[in-house]
Amino acid sequence: MSLITVEISDGKVKGAVLKRYNSFVEIVDYNINRTGRYYISVFYQDFIHSKIVIPPVRDENTLSFLIKNKLSDKLESGVNYIFLPVKNREVSENQVEYDVYAVPEKLFFEAVERLNIKDLTSIEVFTLSQFALSGITSKISGDETVFMTYTDEEKFIVTVSQNGKILYTRSTKIPEFVNDEQQLINFYYENFNLTYIYVAQNQGIDIDVIGLVGEISKNEQFVELIHTFSNKPVYTVLPELFVKKGSFEQFNSYVIQIGSLNIKDTYNFLPVDVKHKKIFSGASKKLSYLLVLVLLIFSFLNLNKFMDLKERFFRLKNSYYSLKQTFQREVLSKELTYDQIVYLVRYINLLSPERKTIYILNRLSGILSVIRDENINITYSEGKRYITIRSDQKFKSVKEIEDFKRKLKNELDKLNDFKIRDRSVYNIDNLTGKIFLEIVKER
Incomplete structure (x- = not known):
């Protein structure tokens, strides 16, 4: 199935259709009006970021409730948010520190409408352009802390990360009055300089290397300026590390889109309801494959055993539909937590038509909901x-x-x-x- 990766920035849509070859990708088309698996990045500057300390909880609803309480002074009344809690460290036995990011839920549905996506389960990743850059550094930096700088015609982004974990990010739009090359270099340098000093001095982050991607990677004068200023290694990312049969120009034009394929799930802003639907859809497919397997086995058996097998098969089929309907009803009515749904998916992996595991798991569902x-x-x-x-x-x-x-x-x-x-x-x-x-x- 096609991998459709898209960035929505300042109302504009820029996307490509990719084909994956192990750890490499190839851009095969630019017409994104097709079915496939979607990786969506949105350039949005007004996301909320805050460090909070709360008791350790596993239940998703409880975690969301605690986050809302902690961020109540930063959340707009009447607006639904998508929360992305990233665990930092255990402060004590009963306290955990999180980096929490939040964006309005409408951001997701506006993107869905803009791209005319009918099946929400086809969306693999929904993230911010700033976060998508961590998908580039995570593949090339190892344990180094990378100060990754990206620009295109509209914006300037810095994302500092280590091993795929985002430590800091800042972005700004390029003003309209910046209309010649020297003004652009001055704008780049001023923003780079201020951000670098803030990260190194105010945030106390030790930077190992500076990476450049996008339009900024083509400017040799800027490369010399920041190397002199920072006294750190400066490199432009090689397309060969990511793209098969891709040029330097092509790679740097689609860095955000390629990065979104490699980000950690930690930075995926998919709404909880969509995640639940994806899990349910995957579980239903596994159950369907199970029935197909039973049918294949059935087709090769001796016809003398037809009536006996037919009776067994329909008992299995009824158990399957009973479990599927129960599963669907509980998921869609939100009676299960996200963890419980994951458990159900794991149990489905144990299914065996011959041994009536569906029946057993269905009978044990009450116990498993308690433990x-x-x-x-x-x-x-x-x-x-x-x-x-x-x-x-x-x-x-x-x-x-x-x-x-x-x-x-x-x-x-x-x-x-x-x-x-x-x-x-x-x-x-x-x-x-x-x-x-x-x-x-x-x-």
């Missing part, structure tokens, strides 16, 4: 299915332990046709629990 971070193992022997579930749980209070035990018991009681041995141990002193369930289901 978090579980390790599940299903084995088969002599017509029986043996399931073990292990998990280490942490609680905030004794009451939470009792609530957990009550919910788990309620779910276990529903499995009256299973043999269950609960060997879980709880410690009320340190508020932990080691969950160990042994479950047997006969054929």
Whole structure:
């Protein structure tokens, strides 16, 4: 499928269709009006960035709630935001520091409308042009801290990053009065100079090398000026590191678009609902492939076994649709957290039509909704299915332990046709629990 990578900047759309060859890409077309996987970058200067310290949480909704509270004085009332929390460090056992970036959600939907994208699950990456530059440095810099500078006809961007992690970014539009080469060099140098001093002195970031991409990489006079000023190695990025059969000119014209293919998922501003839909879509495809596999096996079996197999197949098919409908209903109604959806996708990888794993997982769904971070193992022997579930749980209070035990018991009681041995141990002193369930289901 085509890789369609696009930048939207100052109302203009600039895109290309790429073909991937392992770690290289080739620009094969510039007509982006087609179906494919989208990588979208938007040049947006008014994003919110703040460092916050909050308790460690895994639930996405709780994390979003805490972020909104911390940033309440910076968020515009009545506006929905996409939050991008990047974990920095653990301040203490109960405190974690995040770099949080936020953009209005309408930015995403305006891009979707502008590109006339009908299927939101076809969007792989939605990010900012400033962040897309980190996809260039992450591939070439190793452990070095790179002061990457990019310009085109409209803007000047600096993104400082190390190993793909963004440490600082700044951007500005090129004023209309800058209309000759010397004025342009002066504008470049002034902005470079001020940004470099701020990053090195105010932010305390040790810069190892300076990288140049875009229009600025072609200006030898500017290269000499910044080398003299910074006394740091200055290099222009070689197209050969990224593009197959691409020229220097072509690469530097599509740096943002190429960079968006390589950014860390940490800097992907896809809305949570779209991520959920993508996970559900992928899970549905896996289940569909499973049915195709069953049909292929069925087509090669002896016709004398037709009636028996037909009955088994329809039981499997009914289980499949039951699970799929339950999965879809819960995802679309947002009854599941993002982590729980990831768990369901992992369980789908265990599916086996012959061993009725769909049926088993569907029956265990109540238990799995109570237990978090579980390790599940299903084995088969002599017509029986043996399931073990292990998990280490942490609680905030004794009451939470009792609530957990009550919910788990309620779910276990529903499995009256299973043999269950609960060997879980709880410690009320340190508020932990080691969950160990042994479950047997006969054929």
